[in-house]
Structure formats: C-alpha cells, structure tokens
Amino acid sequence: MAIIELKNINKYYDAAGDEKLHVLKDINLEVQKGEYLAILGPSGSGKSTLMNIIGCMDHMSDGYYCLDGELIHEAKEKDLVRIRNEKIGFIFQKYHLIPTYNVLQNIVMPLLMRGMTLNEARERSVDTIDMLGLGQRITHKPNELSGGQQQRVAIARALVGEPAILLADEPTGALDRNSGLEVLKLFKRLNDMGNTIVMITHDADVATHAQRTVKIVDGEIFEL
Amino acid sequence: MKTSELLRLVFINITQNKFKTIMTSIGIIVGAATIVMVIAIGKGGQADVAEQFKNLNAGAIDISYEGEGTDSSSGSSSSESGGMPSGGGMPSGGSSSNGSSSSSSGGGGGMPSGGGPSGGGDSGGMQMFDFGSMFGSSSSMEDRINQEKVTLTEDDVDDITTFVGGISDATITFTTKSDIEGGELDEAASYTIAGVKSNYITISNLEMTVGDFITDSDDENKEKVCILGASVAKEIFGSAIDAYGSVIYIDSRLYVVNGVLEEMGSVASGISPDEAIFIPYDTGIKYLVGDDVNPTVTVIAEDVDNVDAVIEDVTNLLTESYPNTEFTYSDAGSKMEAASASNDILTMLLMAMAAIVFIVGGIGIMNVLFVSVKERTNEIGILKAIGGSQRSIMFEFLLEAAAISLIGGTLGLLVSLVVAPVAETLGASVLLTPSAFVIAMIFAVGTGTIFGIYPAYKASALVPVEALSAE
Incomplete structure (x- = not known):
C-alpha cells in the first residue's frame, strides 16, 4: 500500500525578473508502507524543497500528493497543521529541539499539541523514551546533551505521535561518524519495527542504509 | 493545545530568563505604581477637601446681610x-x-x-x-x-x-x-x-x-x-x-x-x-x-x-x-464642589501622566516581544513543523505578554507601597485604596496584552519553512 503518492509535482520559485525558477520537475514518487527510502541528491538539487513538500511545510505549484489517505494538494493550512502533527515525524539535521524546555517537554510536545495533558503525554511516551535510552536524561536541557543524544531526543519526539512516516532531513549531517552510525542503526531498527522512513541525504554512504534509494538531480527524480 | 499546558510552557519561558522578564516589565512596573499613586493622591486630595469642609453640612445655606x-x-x-x-x-x-x-x-x-x-x-x-x-x-x-x-x-x-x-x-x-x-x-x-x-x-x-x-x-x-x-x-x-x-x-x-x-x-x-x-x-x-x-x-x-x-x-x-x-446666600455644597472640582482637575492631569507612562511601558513590552519573536523564530518554526497551530502559537506569546505584565503590575503595586509613605513624608496627601490596586492591575495587564498582540500575531504568522531555516 502506498503511503506517499506524488504525481507530477512541480514547484516554481519567483526569481529576479520575469523568470521563474523551476525547482521540481514533474516529480512522481511512491513510498510503500513500511519502506525505508533514501532520497539522494547534491545541494541545490531541489531535495530540500521536495522534503518540505512531503513534510507538508511548503506548497507545491501543481501536482497530486496523497499522504496516508489525505489529499495534501487540496488541504487548507489548518488541515496541514493537523496532518503534520499526526502523520509526520520530523527529524532534522540540527535536531531543532527547543532550548528552554527539558528533554521530556521536548519529546511530548507533539502530544501536547493534540490537547493531551503533560501526564497523559508522559505516559504515552514512556516506552519510546526507554527504547531510546533517554530515561536518565528527561530533566536535562538540550544543551546539556551530546549531539547524538540530542538527535535521539529529536527521534523520540518524532516517534511519540505514532506518525505515518518518519521524515529525516540529513539526520547524520551534524554528527560525528560513530553517532551517525548509531542513528542509522536506530533507523534500521525502527524500520524493522514497521515504521516507514523517508531520509534525505547528500551522502551516498548514508543512503546505502536504506532499502531503496532515489536520486534527485536538477529537480528531476531517478530511480537507482 | 490545552490552556493549562500552554500556561506551563509560558511559566517555563518566563522563569527561564528572570532578568529579561523583569527588564521587559519595567515600563509596566512604573506604570502600575504611577496609577496607584495618582489615585492615592487624588483620593488624598478628596479626603483633604472633606477634612476642610467637615464642619459644614453639605446642605447648609448661610444667609446674612x-x-x-x-x-x-x-x-x-x-x-x-x-x-x-x-x-x-x-x-x-x-x-x-x-x-x-x-x-x-x-x-x-x-x-x-x-x-x-x-x-x-x-x-x-x-x-x-x-x-x-x-x-x-x-x-x-x-x-x-x-x-x-x-x-x-x-x-x-x-x-x-x-x-x-x-x-x-x-x-x-x-x-x-x-x-x-x-x-x-x-x-x-x-x-x-x-x-x-x-x-x-x-x-x-x-x-x-x-x-x-x-x-x-x-x-x-x-x-x-x-x-x-x-x-x-x-x-x-x-x-x-x-x-x-x-x-x-x-x-x-x-x-x-x-x-x-x-x-x-x-x-x-x-x-x-x-x-x-x-x-x-x-x-x-x-x-x-x-x-x-x-x-x-x-x-x-x-x-x-x-x-x-x-x-x-x-x-x-x-x-x-x-x-x-x-441677603447673601452661601451654600456649602457649591463651595465643596468648587474645591473638589479643582482636585478633580489635578487628578485628571495625573491620570493623563499615568496613561503616557503606560503607553511608553506598552511600547517597551512590544519592543522586547518583537526581539523575542526574532530570537525564537527557530522555535516557532519547530512548533509549526510538529503541528503547532497558528492559534496556539499566538496564544502562547500573548499569554507570555500578559504574564509579564501581570508580574510587572504586581511589582508596581509593591513599589507603590514603598513610595506612598515616602510621598506622604514629603507632604502629599496619599490615600491608598484597594480600588486603586485593582485599576492599576487591570491597566497593567491590559496594556501588556494589547501591545503583545502584534508581536504574537507576527510570530504565529511565520512560514514554517522560513522560520525553521532562520539562524
């Protein structure tokens, strides 16, 4: 079953003068449930734009996008907020944790957004926190943790909402080699547990950890 | 997001940087203290007038030739x-x-x-x-x-x-x-x-x-x-x-x-x-x-x-x-009226002063909140990425403004409690009343919140992709 279905996605940016920058060109992509896909591309290839569109953070200029039954190309901003919260678990290169909140507060944030109380949200996240080995650190602030630990907090945050897909943007980009490998091992484990993962990277080595890799060059997508 | 959870986050944000919170609220502190003092001085003046006319019955009319x-x-x-x-x-x-x-x-x-x-x-x-x-x-x-x-x-x-x-x-x-x-x-x-x-x-x-x-x-x-x-x-x-x-x-x-x-x-x-x-x-x-x-x-x-x-x-x-x-008629009421009218004018002037202080204080809050929105652009982007609605983000920032002004108002009241005796020794008639505290508090929270609306809106209207990529 296809959990992501992209058909003829185009994205233009207004550039200087009358010209329009054609960033994504007729993208067609399907991701099956339980799949682990790497989108590989150099910087400037349009992969970040694609990731933002898959993540419902940016609008496509035209095309068809169905995410887990939701027609994203028709959705209003209000729906997109809910879809981001329920269907997508973001993992960013720079972790993007909120510095004033501690580990627990960062992890449960997506659940609080759904209207849960802190206690309900904490109960829901206990298993995830244990799985990622963060039980000892839930009262720490992000800046008291190493990069690898911070990325694990970010992964925990992505997981607690039980999203349809995990969307990782260069998840190892800011980490040293060992921490990066650990994250990739973790991804493999999460995928084995049935999570659908879409990972964007410029690093071919990293991409080899995925089941399937597609390449994006100059806004066009190629299966490898 | 539940309001109780929003309040918890607001509390964390405010206590995280106490110094900044105090600095932000200084305008409100001064404003609230000013309002309390203005009302206290006004009431003191009224009491003075009442004191001066205490031997006169308001209905008294003197008739003389x-x-x-x-x-x-x-x-x-x-x-x-x-x-x-x-x-x-x-x-x-x-x-x-x-x-x-x-x-x-x-x-x-x-x-x-x-x-x-x-x-x-x-x-x-x-x-x-x-x-x-x-x-x-x-x-x-x-x-x-x-x-x-x-x-x-x-x-x-x-x-x-x-x-x-x-x-x-x-x-x-x-x-x-x-x-x-x-x-x-x-x-x-x-x-x-x-x-x-x-x-x-x-x-x-x-x-x-x-x-x-x-x-x-x-x-x-x-x-x-x-x-x-x-x-x-x-x-x-x-x-x-x-x-x-x-x-x-x-x-x-x-x-x-x-x-x-x-x-x-x-x-x-x-x-x-x-x-x-x-x-x-x-x-x-x-x-x-x-x-x-x-x-x-x-x-x-x-x-x-x-x-x-x-x-x-x-x-x-x-x-x-x-x-x-x-015959000459002189009624106490009109004398009292004249005396309290001049006192009212003084109170009005002081009130106008207090209003200016509040506007300045409000602009101060607005500035700090704008800086805060700028500083926290990345955070706002994160909140949006993980499903924070425009409403809840705006609400969070607004609650923060209100909380800062509440703190400022409270501190202002405390300041006025210190200033009032000093003013009294300097010869002003000061009469602190509960209603003055209530009014000052309403003004303080009102000003902070009103001036917080625009920065809060700005924060909530950020585009998530841009907010996330902001450094």
Whole structure:
C-alpha cells in the first residue's frame, strides 16, 4: 500500500525578473508502507524543497500528493497543521529541539499539541523514551546533551505521535561518524519495527542504509 | 493545545530568563505604581477637601446681610470704626460691598468667619434702602435717607422653619471679638466670641471633649456660660480638663466654662471652632453686642439637590419681611464642589501622566516581544513543523505578554507601597485604596496584552519553512 503518492509535482520559485525558477520537475514518487527510502541528491538539487513538500511545510505549484489517505494538494493550512502533527515525524539535521524546555517537554510536545495533558503525554511516551535510552536524561536541557543524544531526543519526539512516516532531513549531517552510525542503526531498527522512513541525504554512504534509494538531480527524480 | 499546558510552557519561558522578564516589565512596573499613586493622591486630595469642609453640612445655606457695607469688630473694640458693628462675619468685609445694593448668592463667603475686623475702616459703604424697614439705626452716616438697619432675628429663623419646606434644621449665629481675661492669661487677650443656639453643635458636626454644649435654657435665661474651642482651652487653661468648670471674663463679665470642644483642625470656612469661645446667643445679644448685631442664619436643606429651591423659598419669605433687601446666600455644597472640582482637575492631569507612562511601558513590552519573536523564530518554526497551530502559537506569546505584565503590575503595586509613605513624608496627601490596586492591575495587564498582540500575531504568522531555516 502506498503511503506517499506524488504525481507530477512541480514547484516554481519567483526569481529576479520575469523568470521563474523551476525547482521540481514533474516529480512522481511512491513510498510503500513500511519502506525505508533514501532520497539522494547534491545541494541545490531541489531535495530540500521536495522534503518540505512531503513534510507538508511548503506548497507545491501543481501536482497530486496523497499522504496516508489525505489529499495534501487540496488541504487548507489548518488541515496541514493537523496532518503534520499526526502523520509526520520530523527529524532534522540540527535536531531543532527547543532550548528552554527539558528533554521530556521536548519529546511530548507533539502530544501536547493534540490537547493531551503533560501526564497523559508522559505516559504515552514512556516506552519510546526507554527504547531510546533517554530515561536518565528527561530533566536535562538540550544543551546539556551530546549531539547524538540530542538527535535521539529529536527521534523520540518524532516517534511519540505514532506518525505515518518518519521524515529525516540529513539526520547524520551534524554528527560525528560513530553517532551517525548509531542513528542509522536506530533507523534500521525502527524500520524493522514497521515504521516507514523517508531520509534525505547528500551522502551516498548514508543512503546505502536504506532499502531503496532515489536520486534527485536538477529537480528531476531517478530511480537507482 | 490545552490552556493549562500552554500556561506551563509560558511559566517555563518566563522563569527561564528572570532578568529579561523583569527588564521587559519595567515600563509596566512604573506604570502600575504611577496609577496607584495618582489615585492615592487624588483620593488624598478628596479626603483633604472633606477634612476642610467637615464642619459644614453639605446642605447648609448661610444667609446674612452685608448691605451695610461696614464690618467691624464689636463689643469692647468697637471704637475702631464708626460703622455698625456687624459681628465681624463677612470675610469680604465692608469695602467690597461698598455701593452695591445687592450681594449675590454664594459670593463672598457667608459664614461668620470670626475673623474680626476686616475692612472696618470703610465706614462710607452705605446703600440706599428706600423701603427698608425694621430697626432704626444709630449710625452717623450722613448720606442715608432711610436710616434703617436690617438685622436677621430669631423670629426669622422661626419663620423659615415654619414656612419653608425641605429643611431639617435652622439656627442663628453671630460672631464678634472680645477681650478675655482669666485662667493662665497674664493680660487680656482678644478672642472670637460666637453666639450660638443649642443646635449649633449638631449643625456644625462638633463633638464635646468634656462637659455639655449650650442648652436651650442657657439661652432662654441668658446664662453667662461658655464653651471653649480646643485651642482656646489650651491657651487659657492649659488643658480641657483644667478649663472645665473654671471661669473666664468676657468683656469683664464672668462666664462659667461649661465644656470644651474636641479639636477640629483647620476648616475652610465658617467659624473655626478650635479658636472660638461659644456663648448662648441671647446672652451675647444682651451683654456683648446688643442691637448692633449682624447675625447669620444657617438653614440645613434636607436634600443637597434641593438647596436651590430652599434658597428660593427663603428668599421669598425674607422679601416679605424685608422688602427690597438683598441677603447673601452661601451654600456649602457649591463651595465643596468648587474645591473638589479643582482636585478633580489635578487628578485628571495625573491620570493623563499615568496613561503616557503606560503607553511608553506598552511600547517597551512590544519592543522586547518583537526581539523575542526574532530570537525564537527557530522555535516557532519547530512548533509549526510538529503541528503547532497558528492559534496556539499566538496564544502562547500573548499569554507570555500578559504574564509579564501581570508580574510587572504586581511589582508596581509593591513599589507603590514603598513610595506612598515616602510621598506622604514629603507632604502629599496619599490615600491608598484597594480600588486603586485593582485599576492599576487591570491597566497593567491590559496594556501588556494589547501591545503583545502584534508581536504574537507576527510570530504565529511565520512560514514554517522560513522560520525553521532562520539562524
């Protein structure tokens, strides 16, 4: 079953003068449930734009996008907020944790957004926190943790909402080699547990950890 | 997001950076303290006005005749002037009414001021009263055609109480100056003597320290008794207790001190009770002033709003007894109004100042919140990426602004509690009231929240992709 279905996605940016920058060109992509896909591309290839569109953070200029039954190309901003919260678990290169909140507060944030109380949200996240080995650190602030630990907090945050897909943007980009490998091992484990993962990277080595890799060059997508 | 959880986050954000929170709220702190102080000073001013007029009943109307235009002290010192001893009542004195055939209501302070000789030298201030009636006069004025003297009497008081509706009480008083001997005085000293009826004590809101006020029988029997004002008792006898039951000599006649009044403090108009010696009205007429009296009739209107109607009725009544004679009417209410009106203007000015302080404080909050939004752009992007709605983000920032102003308001109230005693020692009348705290708090939170709306909106309207990539 296809959990992501992209058909003829185009994205233009207004550039200087009358010209329009054609960033994504007729993208067609399907991701099956339980799949682990790497989108590989150099910087400037349009992969970040694609990731933002898959993540419902940016609008496509035209095309068809169905995410887990939701027609994203028709959705209003209000729906997109809910879809981001329920269907997508973001993992960013720079972790993007909120510095004033501690580990627990960062992890449960997506659940609080759904209207849960802190206690309900904490109960829901206990298993995830244990799985990622963060039980000892839930009262720490992000800046008291190493990069690898911070990325694990970010992964925990992505997981607690039980999203349809995990969307990782260069998840190892800011980490040293060992921490990066650990994250990739973790991804493999999460995928084995049935999570659908879409990972964007410029690093071919990293991409080899995925089941399937597609390449994006100059806004066009190629299966490898 | 649940409001309780939002509040928890707001709490974390605010306590995380206490210094910044305090700095942000300084404008609000100053504003709230200013509002409290402004209201306190306003209330203090009102209390001052009330204090000054405490011997005046709001419904009191003083009726006096100052048409003679002369005003000199009477009794033993009457030699000073060739004019009519008028009891020294009118502060405006004779000179101001010279040549005027009428004095309008409310002008020139109608209560006997006990102020002694004022403008007494102007003995030429006579008017013509073609149809004036009543008493003849022994005045030496050469240019008079009808040498009539208009003197209000107890009969007029009886007429007024009988025929004028809407009044609760009426009394008649005169004041004069006389030499006093006795007690610890080494030599004779001049004091204000007020001839009053027994109901004067209630009309003027006076209290006795010791003894009893003048009674009706004192008056009827023209007893030589007196009641001393608090300061007078202290000056002549050293204390109220020592004065009670002692004797003094007024114009060389012996009077028994039947009581001493409580201290009243300074008053805006009328007889200053601390400085006066009160004797029965008829006693005064008999032994001190004789026919040369210019008394004041005081009428108390039952309803303050009814004062004008009462004045009109009294005027009509008096016109029957004294055709073509104009009396001076002075009602306490309009004096109080004038005094509190000027106090209100002061309060308004201070309020305007407080409003400016708040606007400045609000702009301060807005600036800091804008900086805060800028600083936290990345955080806002994260919140949006993980499904934070525009509404909840705006709400969070707004709650933060409100919380900061709440803290600022509270600190401002504390500041005002410190400043108020200081202001008081510097001589301002300060009266802290709970309502001032409530108003200041409402203004503080209101200002902070209103000025927080725009930055909060800005934050919530950020595009998630751009917010996330912001450094």
